Amino acid sequence: KITGLEMEEGRLGLEALPVELLGVVLQYLPLRDIASTFQLNKALYTATRQGPVWFELFRKFYRSNTARDEVQVPCDPTTGLPDWLGTLKRLSVFWNTAPRTWTYSLKCPDMSRAETGYRWVTFNPEDNDDTLYIGATSGHVIIWDTSKATKGREFQPKLGDEDNGYVELLSHKQWVRCVRKHGDRLYTASSDHTIGIWSLSARERIATLTHGNQVNLVQLQCTDYSKLLSGSDDRTLNFWDIETRTAIHSISHNSWVLGFDHNESCVISAGNTTNNCFLSDLRTREIREQLRDCSARFVKLNGPYVAIGGDSKFMIRDLRAIHSNLVSYANPSIVWGLDFDGTRLVAANDNGVQRWAFHQGSESESDKQNPLVDFTSRRGIKAKNKRTNTKKEAWQSVKSTHDRIAAATVSGSVCVWMAH
Numbered sequence: 001k002i003t004g005l006e007m008e009e010g011r012l013g014l015e016a017l018p019v020e021l022l023g024v025v026l027q028y029l030p031l032r033d034i035a036s037t038f039q040l041n042k043a044l045y046t047a048t049r050q051g052p053v054w055f056e057l058f059r060k061f062y063r064s065n066t067a068r069d070e071v072q073v074p075c076d077p078t079t080g081l082p083d084w085l086g087t088l089k090r091l092s093v094f095w096n097t098a099p100r101t102w103t104y105s106l107k108c109p110d111m112s113r114a115e116t117g118y119r120w121v122t123f124n125p126e127d128n129d130d131t132l133y134i135g136a137t138s139g140h141v142i143i144w145d146t147s148k149a150t151k152g153r154e155f156q157p158k159l160g161d162e163d164n165g166y167v168e169l170l171s172h173k174q175w176v177r178c179v180r181k182h183g184d185r186l187y188t189a190s191s192d193h194t195i196g197i198w199s200l201s202a203r204e205r206i207a208t209l210t211h212g213n214q215v216n217l218v219q220l221q222c223t224d225y226s227k228l229l230s231g232s233d234d235r236t237l238n239f240w241d242i243e244t245r246t247a248i249h250s251i252s253h254n255s256w257v258l259g260f261d262h263n264e265s266c267v268i269s270a271g272n273t274t275n276n277c278f279l280s281d282l283r284t285r286e287i288r289e290q291l292r293d294c295s296a297r298f299v300k301l302n303g304p305y306v307a308i309g310g311d312s313k314f315m316i317r318d319l320r321a322i323h324s325n326l327v328s329y330a331n332p333s334i335v336w337g338l339d340f341d342g343t344r345l346v347a348a349n350d351n352g353v354q355r356w357a358f359h360q361g362s363e364s365e366s367d368k369q370n371p372l373v374d375f376t377s378r379r380g381i382k383a384k385n386k387r388t389n390t391k392k393e394a395w396q397s398v399k400s401t402h403d404r405i406a407a408a409t410v411s412g413s414v415c416v417w418m419a420h
Contacts, residue, residue: 022047024316028058054088091403094419095344095355098373104146106166107156108136109411118142118408120397131165132406133186134414135176135397141188141198143167146416169203171196178217182225189215195230197242207245211238216258223264223282231257237269239285249285251278258366259298261306266319268306270296276293277308279322292323300340305344305358316340316358329356337397338405346405348395352376353407353415358398375405 014412026034026048034057038048042282046167047053069296076083108116109418120135134142149155157166172190180187186198197207212234221227221239227248228240232257251269254276260269262282268291270277277291298309304319305326314335315328331343337348354371376395398407403419 017042018048023053027038027053031408048133057088074079090419094403094417096373098355098375099417102415103151103418104149104416105154106132106134106142106144106149106414107154109157117410117412118396118414119175119410120178121406121414122179122181122353122397122399123404123406125401127181132414132416133179134408135179135188137175137410139170139172139174139176139190139192141171141176141186143169143200143351144414167203168200171198171205171401174254177215180218180220187218187220187228189218189230191215193232195228195240207242209240209245209247211236214254217260219260220261221282222262229260229262229267231260231269233257235271237267237280248391251280251285251287253278259296259309261301263301268299268301268308270294270299270308279319289322293318297335298338302337302340302342305340307338307340307358309338314338314345316345327358336395339400340400341400341402344400346370346398346400348398348407350394353395353398353405375407376415386419 008195022044026037029037033054034048037044039045072149074083074086076086106377108118116230117137118134120139121132123130123132130145130147132142132146134144136142140150144167148163148165155164155166157164164238169186170191172186172194174191176188176190178189181200184200186196186200188196190196193207193211193213193215195211195215195218196205197209198204199206209228209230211230211232214233215230216233217231219229221229226242227240230238230240232238235253235255235257237251237253237257237260238247240246242249253269255269255271255273255404257269258271260267262268265282266288267280267282268277269280270291273291275294277294277296278287279289279291280287287387294308294310294315296308296310300307300309301319305316307316308314313328313330317324318326333350335347335349339346340358343358345358347354347356353375355373355375356371394410395407396410398405400406405417408414
């Protein structure tokens with residue numbers, strides 16, 4: 001019973017609620033019921049246009065922890081309210097049909113170097129900007145502000161072309177294999193056996209950490225930003241104290257440590273040989289379990305699930321039953337990069353950048369063999385593989401959010417696809 005509200009004759013009781021309260025009630029309904037309510041009358045139509053209704057659907061659909069103010073939602077010109085329904089439709093089209101071409105594309109400048117290509121690309125969703133951080137095979141770190149680029153037109157900068165948002169930092173003597181950004185700091189991993197720590201404001205290196213071999217990956221520890229994790233071809237996963245610049249712990253592996261990821265309680269690290277994948281306790285830094293029948297070049301944790309990409313397939317496992325696959329996807333080529341948000345996998349491999357679906361227990365055999373969307377199939381440009389002199393994409397790295405994908409090739413292209 002609702003006191004203080006008079007129900008008019010012939011009027012639904014729900015309609016007597018303030019539109020804000022109606023929005024709170026409706027956000028608990030499934031999408032089909034909201035769509036039906038949407039068409040009943042003007043009062044319920046207005047109520048279903050409330051932000052909380054569609055934001056909760058957005059969170060459920062994308063299994064996202066994104067805050068409401070981090071999602072860019074334009075206003076509906078007829079109501080003046082945020083157009084969450086239109087935003088969901090736009091994102092659905094983006095993820096299920098793929099754009100006809102990239103939104104932004106960066107082509108490596110002619111630097112007259114032996115190898116000129118890109119190994120890594122990333123961006124920081126928390127920064128709420130359009131800046132990419134790119135690791136080049138020349139040893140440079142590229143900072144590219146795509147807001148200064150022209151949509152639909154490939155950008156091939158000249159050296160020192162900072163007016164167009166392109167900045168180069170000479171970081172390492174060999175390939176930059178990984179770049180991470182946090183605040184004013186950049187953390188880079190390189191084939192020259194080192195980890196670089198950079199000040200973005202000063203544009204200079206402030207510290208160097210050294211492994212015994214090529215460094216493949218770095219991550220800031222999510223529970224303590226004064227600690228850094230790194231995986232290397234010297235068969236170790238190292239934990240570093242950034243302030244003292246020393247390794248405080250090391251977990252030995254049977255082979256190269258090519259991929260790892262961690263959350264608040266554990267870290268999963270792996271290489272490209274069988275029985276070289278371990279689940280370790282983040283707090284004690286001790287190995288808890290060795291994962292069976294598992295090799296990987298890339299690992300991505302999200303909630304209770306972990307996506308693991310190997311040479312010919314990638315799989316998803318549940319941390320609560322870590323030794324068996326929830327689902328395994330066949331892949332005809334090596335998975336060089338992988339991103340996973342709990343519902344979608346985006347894989348970068350020799351054939352392109354592809355989106356696969358994950359809803360536990362719902363995959364058909366065709367889902368496991370074929371990607372839902374290939375973002376590069378319509379791109380119209382084939383990057384040339386310098387070693388084999390054949391046309392091949394060789395996509396090496398991928399980063400995605402609910403409305404953006406960025407990917408890089410070793411043959412010198414970075415592409416960004418965005419939902420419009």
